[in-house]
Amino acid sequence: MKEEFDVPFKSDMIPTKLELGSTIQFRCHPEISCFNACCKRADITLTPYDVIRLKEQLGKSATDFLKEHTVPFPMDQDGLPGIKLRTDEAGACLFVTEQGCSVYQNRPTACRYYPVGHMAMRRAGSSEDETHYFLVTESHCRGHDEERKLSIQEYLGEQQIAAYAEHNREWLQIMLKKRSAGPTVGRPPESSLQFFFMCSYDIDRLRRFVLSENFRTTYQLEESTYRIFEQEDLPLLQFGYKLMRQVFFGERSIPEREGVWEQRVTQRQEVWDARRQIEVARKQHEEESRYSGENL
Ligand code: SF4
Numbered sequence: 001m002k003e004e005f006d007v008p009f010k011s012d013m014i015p016t017k018l019e020l021g022s023t024i025q026f027r028c029h030p031e032i033s034c035f036n037a038c039c040k041r042a043d044i045t046l047t048p049y050d051v052i053r054l055k056e057q058l059g060k061s062a063t064d065f066l067k068e069h070t071v072p073f074p075m076d077q078d079g080l081p082g083i084k085l086r087t088d089e090a091g092a093c094l095f096v097t098e099q100g101c102s103v104y105q106n107r108p109t110a111c112r113y114y115p116v117g118h119m120a121m122r123r124a125g126s127s128e129d130e131t132h133y134f135l136v137t138e139s140h141c142r143g144h145d146e147e148r149k150l151s152i153q154e155y156l157g158e159q160q161i162a163a164y165a166e167h168n169r170e171w172l173q174i175m176l177k178k179r180s181a182g183p184t185v186g187r188p189p190e191s192s193l194q195f196f197f198m199c200s201y202d203i204d205r206l207r208r209f210v211l212s213e214n215f216r217t218t219y220q221l222e223e224s225t226y227r228i229f230e231q232e233d234l235p236l237l238q239f240g241y242k243l244m245r246q247v248f249f250g251e252r253s254i255p256e257r258e259g260v261w262e263q264r265v266t267q268r269q270e271v272w273d274a275r276r277q278i279e280v281a282r283k284q285h286e287e288e289s290r291y292s293g294e295n296l
């Protein structure tokens, strides 16, 4: 029996759970009748590694790329910041041309996977992540009518997904861990959402932050490590993931100066208590308003 499951976006497809070895029938090429149709109604969520590849191809800073080519959206009920590729008013990707994708060599993860959908999950009580695949069959996409058959693994190899999977893996784990930790009390503070945004997408701002004097008073890194972060994006991106783990989940993999940790635990407890009090007061106020409304 086929296993079916919910997918987190609107589509006219019937989701069926697939494995890496499952066979699909699909081919996309410039002579196909629907060429570019998918890029003319693009809804592309970007990952940290997508931003690095695209801003490099365009010769822009990450900050400028984010401003000019992306729009923000909340990825969950806590307002965790996500970004999507900006489109024109009709919904077409700004990178699509008559000849196809103008950033093809560096096209985002979502464009490479299409029409294969994937979802990382973590079952309650498990520390293992699982990835599930499904096939997106939208009526405008004629690639499913083509004769070619291949496995999902072969298709992903053809799309050179490996580098994207490698550089985004830890970021996806951070989001899964955050979700599996359950609901928080109230919305996380704005500073925490901004920190997530900086570490995930704005590598230039992260670089300024990590090379600042303020950072050095908290963390203890080798000078040679700072030199690498000055010059290279990918090691800095991975460091940003570690930093998020340390700040959000208390995983202490980056050496800190003496006393900093204890100070942070105290500060965090104070912030946590304050948020809890605000949330309790808000609920109490809601209850009171409801009952006074009923008594009118
Ligand atoms: S980035 Fe390229 S492949 Fe992706 S939607 Fe835009 S034009 Fe299409």
Ligand code: SF4
Binding pocket: 027, 028, 029, 032, 034, 035, 036, 037, 038, 039, 114, 115, 140, 141, 142, 143, 144
């Ligand atoms: S076959 Fe599908 S993926 Fe390829 S251009 Fe047509 S709509 Fe896009």
